[in-house]
Amino acid sequence: MADLYAVMGNPIAHSKSPQIHAAFAEQTGEGLIYTAMLVPEDGFDDAVKQFFRREGKGLNITVPFKENAFRYADVHTERAQRAQAVNTLVMQDDGQILADNTDGVGLLTDMTRNHGLELSGKRMLVLGAGGAVRGVLQPLLEQQPSELVIANRTVAKAQALAADFADLGPVRGCGFADVAGEFDVIINGTSASLSGDVPPLSDDIVAGHSVCYDMMYAADATVFNQWAMTQGATIVLDGLGMLVEQAAEAFTLWRQVRPDTRPVIKQLRAALK
Numbered sequence: 001m002a003d004l005y006a007v008m009g010n011p012i013a014h015s016k017s018p019q020i021h022a023a024f025a026e027q028t029g030e031g032l033i034y035t036a037m038l039v040p041e042d043g044f045d046d047a048v049k050q051f052f053r054r055e056g057k058g059l060n061i062t063v064p065f066k067e068n069a070f071r072y073a074d075v076h077t078e079r080a081q082r083a084q085a086v087n088t089l090v091m092q093d094d095g096q097i098l099a100d101n102t103d104g105v106g107l108l109t110d111m112t113r114n115h116g117l118e119l120s121g122k123r124m125l126v127l128g129a130g131g132a133v134r135g136v137l138q139p140l141l142e143q144q145p146s147e148l149v150i151a152n153r154t155v156a157k158a159q160a161l162a163a164d165f166a167d168l169g170p171v172r173g174c175g176f177a178d179v180a181g182e183f184d185v186i187i188n189g190t191s192a193s194l195s196g197d198v199p200p201l202s203d204d205i206v207a208g209h210s211v212c213y214d215m216m217y218a219a220d221a222t223v224f225n226q227w228a229m230t231q232g233a234t235i236v237l238d239g240l241g242m243l244v245e246q247a248a249e250a251f252t253l254w255r256q257v258r259p260d261t262r263p264v265i266k267q268l269r270a271a272l273k
């Protein structure tokens with residue numbers, strides 16, 4: 001019988017994970033079934049327990065359960081421990097559930113391998129201080145930026161996050177009004193675009209060479225990327241590649257086979273249009 005995997009979230013109907021993992025499975029010849037499961041807000045632990053009781057092999061976890069999944073797991077990778085939130089659970093041979101966070105490495109792989117960007121020594125700005133940002137800070141700091149500034153609407157959250165990661169590199173937190181000077185890399189990790197907003201930022205932070213990356217994605221340029229282009233940015237990327245790369249990392253953890261992400265990104269991009 002094919003091995004069983006799923007993504008759990010609420011809502012879940014919009015999830016592209018089943019499509020992505022089906023494409024990976026077909027490409028690699030791995031026999032697996034991957035479904036999307038809508039889990040009630042107060043039913044996460046029960047749903048996970050049942051899933052693994054039915055011999056499920058692994059899960060992806062999305063909003064709003066990434067912290068629940070972190071707490072549920074028996075063992076954690078180091079990057080999961082840092083993020084305190086996870087998107088991947090693995091049933092190990094010893095019966096223990098391993099938790100990993102593949103979002104950050106997904107972002108990094110998309111930026112460096114798919115788009116050929118060099119991040120070391122760069123001045124980076126990360127917008128937002130929620131779960132999405134927490135998941136990507138360690139991999140970003142491992143690239144050894146000259147400085148990483150976290151800016152958030154709620155300043156205290158940016159400062160607290162910076163303090164949590166300060167041992168990994170030169171990182172500080174501030175409010176949007178305190179962001180000044182040109183940045184080489186600007187990553188939007190806020191959910192502001194869900195309401196059509198762009199954080200209120202000074203217009204001197206974007207230069208022609210600045211790489212602007214929105215962790216959200218859309219058929220056309222996201223509102224953040226539209227803003228970046230009006231500021232003169234020429235390299236604007238959205239989070240579709242990150243989505244596929246975090247999935248590839250989870251797939252590799254589960255199956256010990258690395259899928260080729262490029263055709264899958266291409267296929268999803270075409271379907272968005």
Ligand code: ATR
Binds near residue numbers: 197
């Ligand atoms: P996620 O898991 O997507 O990171 P989250 O933890 O709720 O979700 O974090 C959402 C982030 O988007 C936060 O940084 C939030 O700012 P606050 O910490 O001040 O709430 C940010 N955000 C949401 N709506 C925003 C808006 N309209 N303008 C600016 N920032 C916004």
